[in-house]
Amino acid sequence: xxxxxxxGGGLVQPGGSLRLSCSASGFTYSKYGMYWVRQAPGxxxxxxxxxxxxxxxxxxxxxxxxxxxxxxxxxxxxxxxQMNSLRTDDTALYYCVADASGYYWGQGVLVTVSS
Amino acid sequence: xxxxxxxxLSSPVTLGxxxxxxxxxxxxxxxxxxxxxxxxxQQRPGQPPRLLLSKVSTRFSGVPDRFSGxxxxxxxxxxxxxxxxxxxxxxxxxxATHFPPTFGQGTKVEI
Numbered sequence: 463x464x465x466x467x468x469x470g471g472g473l474v475q476p477g478g479s480l481r482l483s484c485s486a487s488g489f490t491y492s493k494y495g496m497y498w499v500r501q502a503p504g505x506x507x508x509x510x511x512x513x514x515x516x517x518x519x520x521x522x523x524x525x526x527x528x529x530x531x532x533x534x535x536x537x538x539x540x541x542x543x544q545m546n547s548l549r550t551d552d553t554a555l556y557y558c559v560a561d562a563s564g565y566y567w568g569q570g571v572l573v574t575v576s577s
Numbered sequence: 578x579x580x581x582x583x584x585x586l587s588s589p590v591t592l593g594x595x596x597x598x599x600x601x602x603x604x605x606x607x608x609x610x611x612x613x614x615x616x617x618x619q620q621r622p623g624q625p626p627r628l629l630l631s632k633v634s635t636r637f638s639g640v641p642d643r644f645s646g647x648x649x650x651x652x653x654x655x656x657x658x659x660x661x662x663x664x665x666x667x668x669x670x671x672x673a674t675h676f677p678p679t680f681g682q683g684t685k686v687e688i
Contacts (some may be wrong), residue, residue: 497678507618507626507669507680523677557625564637565616567625 464488466558466568473574474548482543482571484558492516492536494562498543500554501570510556511543526552548575579603581670583681590660590686598684600670602651607674614673617646617655620683621666629668630655662688 470482484496498510511532513520520532531544541558553575558568580603590596606613615633618626628637633653634646643658657664665688670681 506683507671509678509680512678521676564631565618565628567627570625 464560464562464566466560466566468556468558468568468571471556471571471573473576475577476548476550476575478548478575479544479546480548480573482545482556482558482573484541484543484568486539486541486558486560489560489562489566491539491560494560496532496534496541497559497561497565498532498541499557499559499567500552500573501557502551502554505554508554512561513541545573548573550575578677579606579672579675579679581672581679581681583668583670583684585684586682587685587687590657590664590688592662592688593659596657596660596664596686598655598668598670598686600648600653600655600681602653602672604675605650606653606672607650612674613649615646615648615653616671616673617644618669618671618680619664619666620669621663624666626669657686660686660688 465487467485495514497512500510511522513532529547534541555570557570560566582601584599606615617630619629620626629640629644630646645656647654667683669683
C-alpha cells in the first residue's frame with residue numbers, strides 16, 4: 463500500500479522559513495516523480511513544485527519560484543520542500559503527491575503564516 | 578497557464594440518479610505523445626484528494642465503475658452513475674499536459 467506522510471508544518475511569522483518533509487513507502491520511490499500541491503483554507507488545489515525520479519528539475523509555480531526549494535533523497539525515500547520568505551498567502555494545507563502510475567496523495571500538513 | 582473551468586460549481590443530486598460535471602480547458606489537452614493528461618479527483622469532506630480517473634477515462638485502482646470519464650481536446654465530462662451517499666464531496670479536474678499542472682475550481686456534489 464502506498465503511503466505518503468508529511469511533516470514539518472506549523473505556525474511561522476511572515477518572512478520566516480519552514481522545511482516540509484514527506485516520507486514515502488509502498489512503492490519503488492526512486493522510479494517516480496513527486497509533487498507538492500497546496501490548498502488554502504476553503505479554496506481549491508494549487509500546484510507548488512515537482513521533481514523527477516532522479517532529481518531532475520525541480521520545477522516551481524511562479525508564486526513560489528525563488529523562495530521554495532524542492533529536493534529528494536532516494537536513499538531515504540524522502541522528499542523535502544524548503545520554504546523561505548514565507549508570506550501570509552502561503553498559508554495552506556500542503557500535500558505530498560506521488561506520480562506512481564497514478565497520483566497518490568498524502569494526508570497533508572498545515573502551514574500557517576501569520577504574525 | 579491552462580485554465581480549467583468546471584460547471585456546475587454545485588450539483589444537488591438524488592441518491593440513485595446520475596450526476597455529470599463538465600471541465601472545459603482554455604487549450605487542447607492533447608499531448609504531443611498522443612495522450613491526453615486530464616484527470617479527475619474526488620475530495621471527501623475532511624479528506625485529501627484521491628484520484629478517480631486518469632487520461633480522461635482510465636479508472637484508478639479501487640474506483641467503482643459508477644465513475645466514468647469522456648471527452649477530448651478541450652471538453653471533458655465526469656459522470657457518476659447511481660449516486661451513493663459516499664460520493665458527496667468536491668470533484669476537481671486536473672491537467673498535466675502543459676506546465677504547470679492546473680486544476681479546475683471544483684464542483685460540490687451534495688445529496
